[in-house]
Amino acid sequence: MEAKIKGYLQEVESFNESDGAKIEEFRIKFLGRKGLIPALFDEFKALPGDQKRNVGKPLNELKQATSAKVEELKANSGAGESVKMHYDLSRPGGEIGLGSRHPVNLVKNEIIQIFERIGFNVSEGPEVEDDWHNFTALNFPEEHPARDMQDTFFVARNPDWALRTHTSSVQVRTMENQKPPIRTISPGRVFRNEAISSRSHCIFHQVEGLYIDKNVSFADLKQTLLYFAQEFFGKDTKIRLRPSYFPFTEPSAEMDVYWGLENEVDYRMTKGTGWLEVMGCGMVDPNVLENCGIDSKEYSGYAFGMGVERIAMQRFQISDIRLLFENDQRFLEQFKSAL
Incomplete structure (x- = not known):
């Protein structure tokens, strides 16, 4: 299991993409509900206590590194930005109707x-x-x-x-x-x-x-x-x-x-x-x-x-x-x- 974690970590660190769709595919592959990292956590639950101590820390580091990588790539590609609304503040305001109970x-x-x-x-x-x-x-x-x-x-x-x-x-x-x-x-x-x-x-x-x-x-x-x-x-x-x-x-x-x-x-x-x-x-x-x-x-x-x-x-x-x-x-x- 430790070898798996190291291999996934190398894959995460080497991944570099600007296409928003591919970044989302990467996120789903590793962090999705049926992704690789949730599967590792399921395996982790079945490990004996002495092995959990050796695996727990690198597993959490893998998850954190993957999340950080996704956020970084999204920010650089603009995929995570929300649409900005531009208002003409010089326009007269419209009347907002007052509601009432039936x-x-x-x-x-x-x-x-x-x-x-x-x-x-x-x-x-x-x-x-x-x-x-x-x-x-x-x-x-x-x-x-x-x-x-x-x-x-x-x-x-x-x-x-x-x-x-x-x-x-x-x-x-x-x-x-x-x-x-x-x-x-x-x-x-x-x-x-x-x-x-x-x-x-x-x-x-x-x-x-x-x-x-x-x-x-x-x-x-x-x-x-x-x-x-x-x-x-x-x-x-x-x-x-x-x-x-x-x-x-x-x-x-x-x-x-x-x-x-x-x-x-x-x-x-x-x-x-x-x-x-x-x-x-x-x-x-x-x-x-x-x-x-x-x-x-x-x-x-x-x-x-x-x-x-x-x-x-x-x-x-x-x-x-x-x-x-x-x-x-x-x-x-x-x-x-x-x-």
């Missing part, structure tokens, strides 16, 4: 920050989901009529895989992989095969929340949602909970906030009631807990979910949901001053 991201980030302040962490999952995580584990049996509530985009006509219809699938994955207590929110994009209009779209965003622990009650859910509403909509915000139905919660409710009836827009948004629907919520169905490997006799929990686009449209007085997906710069520039 209104959906503005609202989503604010929602996340509010729940993070009370101990919720953020969980994410795949947008293409299997039937178990998107439906079955959430108490949607195959023939359950609640499946008709979800207009689903199936992948390649395969009923076992689909674009997720809600971020509840992330909650299933969280419950399968974590032991209670669990306190998490799941923001993300979801898909439903719906007709696109000024009020609905086939793509939208949700933020869903989940809290699992011992002795969790509906009162805990109500207090959490009241905290969120007053942080997001204002400290004097009032809420109400109306009975509703979701396959994965029991009992279930819809949460409304009192928006008011101060002008014509308020009448239109609240249909003349003053109350604005914000989210669905409820206590996690025991069947869902059991499906995810959590003892429903020991643990209970609540869940909630809201659509981000709906809240963004209300906050920024956006009349058409399609504006949020068209990437029209004239529309996006209106949010430059938003934090």
Whole structure:
């Protein structure tokens, strides 16, 4: 091995070339991942300890000499020089446009920050989901009529895989992989095969929340949602909970906030009631807990979910949901001053 090192060292010292391509071939030959020097180091690892002492120093010297030779030749040939840019400093400067966050991201980030302040962490999952995580584990049996509530985009006509219809699938994955207590929110994009209009779209965003622990009650859910509403909509915000139905919660409710009836827009948004629907919520169905490997006799929990686009449209007085997906710069520039 020592003879090899001496021979390679002589070859390195005698090599002299100005062609950048040939210099690169030389570098790859000796220093490439499958080059001569890495091969020597592999041989070196198998040597007995007493031989390593004699070979280690000249081997390192060979590597250093080769690297130095390559750098020297590249510098002399100009192969290592970067292209220099020449600017006319007398030319007037061009205006650099100020970027802005998308209104959906503005609202989503604010929602996340509010729940993070009370101990919720953020969980994410795949947008293409299997039937178990998107439906079955959430108490949607195959023939359950609640499946008709979800207009689903199936992948390649395969009923076992689909674009997720809600971020509840992330909650299933969280419950399968974590032991209670669990306190998490799941923001993300979801898909439903719906007709696109000024009020609905086939793509939208949700933020869903989940809290699992011992002795969790509906009162805990109500207090959490009241905290969120007053942080997001204002400290004097009032809420109400109306009975509703979701396959994965029991009992279930819809949460409304009192928006008011101060002008014509308020009448239109609240249909003349003053109350604005914000989210669905409820206590996690025991069947869902059991499906995810959590003892429903020991643990209970609540869940909630809201659509981000709906809240963004209300906050920024956006009349058409399609504006949020068209990437029209004239529309996006209106949010430059938003934090």
